[in-house]
Amino acid sequence: MSPSNWFTEQHEASGSSIGYRVGARLADEQTPFQHIEVWRTTDWGNLMVIDGCIMLTSRDNFFYHEMMTHPALFTHAAPREVVIIGGGDCGTLREVLRHAEVQAAVQVEIDERVTRLAEEHFPELCESNADPRARLLFDDGIRYMADAAPESLDVVIVDSTDPVGPAEGLFNAKFYASCFRALRPGGILVQQSESPLVLLDLIQSIHAATREVGFAATRTLAFPQPCYPTGWWSCTLARKQASLDDFREDAAAGKPFATRYYNAAIHRAALAQPEFMREALGA
């Protein structure tokens, strides 16, 4: 880290770095799973860092949380049961609970300290944690999905860290097979899928592995995310026995809640593939 009043993540895999000007370090702890820091920044609100990797800032997390949630929930005809694997900052859970159709949203985060530190330093992301439809579990998401009842869920959102260490097991066919089994027909799996500019081969492997286990349609949606390497990120959706081409456009256009990035036009736009992604992934 360098120099004194900047927190910088040097992302070795891409040879690029992103940093923020910081003030005080608000938290610095080693949990049984990882090292978590929270910094106050001068311009981006608070900053959470796990094992040296920037996880989110107060100011720019809306891109990620909205895009991990609303495209899937406005594509599904009636998203009632939702599971979030990871997502300990609770920002994805908050977005999921904005949908009145949702009857139950379970967040399965392995490290309770992520959530407790989010409650303290990102309280706005946790504002729906007391919603009676929400259930916060601190457990192993891989096991949770392996044990989930068949055809019991409508949407599974994998809001994980990078595909190394504890999250590695969330990026393979065995895990996707658990998700496929647990989803009802028409159900959607959402996987955070890194920067298309750096990990296009990972994205290709997610498409291949989800189709291998039976998903009928796959799509990668790219979106800005300033605090992650390259500033450009993606989620990959896989759907059981149905397409991802269309969505409930009228419902998205008339949504009764506020967003900052997502809207119906942006949803339609996110389905467009940049030329190099179209070549690698197909239309």
Place this chain on the structure above:
Amino acid sequence: MSPSNWFTEQHEASGSSIGYRVGARLADEQTPFQHIEVWRTTDWGNLMVIDGCIMLTSRDNFFYHEMMTHPALFTHAAPREVVIIGGGDCGTLREVLRHAEVQAAVQVEIDERVTRLAEEHFPELCESNADPRARLLFDDGIRYMADAAPESLDVVIVDSTDPVGPAEGLFNAKFYASCFRALRPGGILVQQSESPLVLLDLIQSIHAATREVGFAATRTLAFPQPCYPTGWWSCTLARKQASLDDFREDAAAGKPFATRYYNAAIHRAALAQPEFMREALGA
């Protein structure tokens, strides 16, 4: 700059930084206008830096150059005369010359050393410099546009540095009035317009100033640009006596040249406005 083998731009205005792992410094010179460096990076090809600000890398400049060019040229019915103000790396010129309709493309860069260093370190961007339709001038773009014959141009692309220092005069109503006068009916002005997340007020002022001088339609298109602050950038288009809603979609879909980001679907997608931009700028 920090640490030894990384080049880092600390962007004071946004309190964020972007850096690249570098090897040798290939150029380091003070011109009459600015300080230019070129670095070899480990993962991004070569890196050009002007006055400490990252200008481009070999690997990611395609986003910017394609989006500064193709949306405007596929919107205009018959783009024959094009002027580029700035753009000394010649990447925009190369993209403009991919359009067979273009009969003349003039690049007006104030600092010849930018172009000479690009020829040496970014030769792929300069591969069309010898095209008989191209003309490279090293002169003051503000004066060039003030002196341009009325209704003599179809597209003016302002491929400038940030709106401080030498480029400041490219972001005001007086300059836009010169552009308006020089454009034919249906003509399009393209202005690089910074990060929507940081300089939304600048973007609003570009819309206001271009409409004030007579442009009928304005649109901001956002796109990824990893090497610029926040990794997310924009260009703002203003059109004389015509709309920017539609474009030659069949021509874009059937374009006879390769791109890496732009295609017809991405053009349509870029017309969608993120919710916070729609609120600030209108649809």
